[in-house]
Amino acid sequence: MPRTSLVLKRIYPVAPRDLERAGTVSTAVRRELLDLGVGADVVRRASIICFEGEMNLVLYSTGGRVILLVEDDRVELLFSDHGPGIADVELASQPGYSTAPDWARELGFGAGLGITNMEQNSDLFKIRSRVGKGTVVRATILRGIPFF
Amino acid sequence: MQLSQVSAELGLDALATPEPNREVRGGYCSDLLSDVLAHAQPGDLWITHQRHLNVVAVAKLREAAGVVFVRGLRPAPEVIARAQAEGVNLLLAAHPAFETAGRLYALLHR
Numbered sequence: 001m002p003r004t005s006l007v008l009k010r011i012y013p014v015a016p017r018d019l020e021r022a023g024t025v026s027t028a029v030r031r032e033l034l035d036l037g038v039g040a041d042v043v044r045r046a047s048i049i050c051f052e053g054e055m056n057l058v059l060y061s062t063g064g065r066v067i068l069l070v071e072d073d074r075v076e077l078l079f080s081d082h083g084p085g086i087a088d089v090e091l092a093s094q095p096g097y098s099t100a101p102d103w104a105r106e107l108g109f110g111a112g113l114g115i116t117n118m119e120q121n122s123d124l125f126k127i128r129s130r131v132g133k134g135t136v137v138r139a140t141i142l143r144g145i146p147f148f
Numbered sequence: 149m150q151l152s153q154v155s156a157e158l159g160l161d162a163l164a165t166p167e168p169n170r171e172v173r174g175g176y177c178s179d180l181l182s183d184v185l186a187h188a189q190p191g192d193l194w195i196t197h198q199r200h201l202n203v204v205a206v207a208k209l210r211e212a213a214g215v216v217f218v219r220g221l222r223p224a225p226e227v228i229a230r231a232q233a234e235g236v237n238l239l240l241a242a243h244p245a246f247e248t249a250g251r252l253y254a255l256l257h258r
Contacts, residue, residue: 023205027234030209047209048185055181055202108198113182120186 004072008036012066014057022058025066026051036070042141045121046075049139052114053079059104075141085131149256151214151237154193158251160216161240164231172213175252177245181206188212195249199223204231214238218245
């Protein structure tokens with residue numbers, strides 16, 4: 001797909017198990033998009049994708065980062081970490097499937113809807129993972145600019 | 149109906165109301181954060197037992213009109229402070245979730 005010009009790029013590190021700060025990346029991303037005048041529907045979808053992705057990094061990874069890319073025709077969110085990796089991405093993507101520990105479930109996490117929520121709010125969605133190496137998730141929202 | 153009016157009609161305790169004029173369009177009852185993100189609508193009052201910091205983020209991102217904690221379960225002061233700073237309304241109900249939801253439903257659909 002041809003790329004359009006980059007409007008904004010932001011990189012946010014995410015620390016593992018830091019629930020106190022969890023949600024701050026999503027809140028910052030939402031604010032950036034609102035400041036850029038991105039449409040309300042795109043902002044809502046990006047916010048949900050970002051929160052779920054951020055929470056997955058906090059709860060399951062050994063640490064990672066979120067990259068926000070805004071282009072004329074799309075908003076892209078990239079989540080990457082250095083482990084532990086997902087053995088069966090298809091299984092992990094199934095609604096209701098979760099490996100969340102009890103303490104996280106008691107806080108309302110681990111419903112097994114995270115990846116589903118990310119996918120349903122994306123126009124393009126891709127997970128690449130290797131056990132022992134890490135995971136990269138790319139979620140793209142098209143901004144609906146018509147082609148002429 | 150405005151949040152401040154809903155709060156008064158239901159006898160809720162206003163823990164933080166940085167946006168008292170927010171329009172309440174409906175309600176959503178859930179303790180699962182992903183479920184709220186998937187199914188709550190902007191302008192809903194979110195009724196929940198969860199009362200940690202991430203609730204503020206979810207309410208903000210989902211554009212909820214506010215959060216109602218039930219059964220007198222009060223969140224920690226830092227949660228209230230974060231909500232105040234982020235512009236998220238927090239209310240406290242003395243009643244359990246079932247009754248709180250019923251009262252809100254009746255109020256919005258009378």
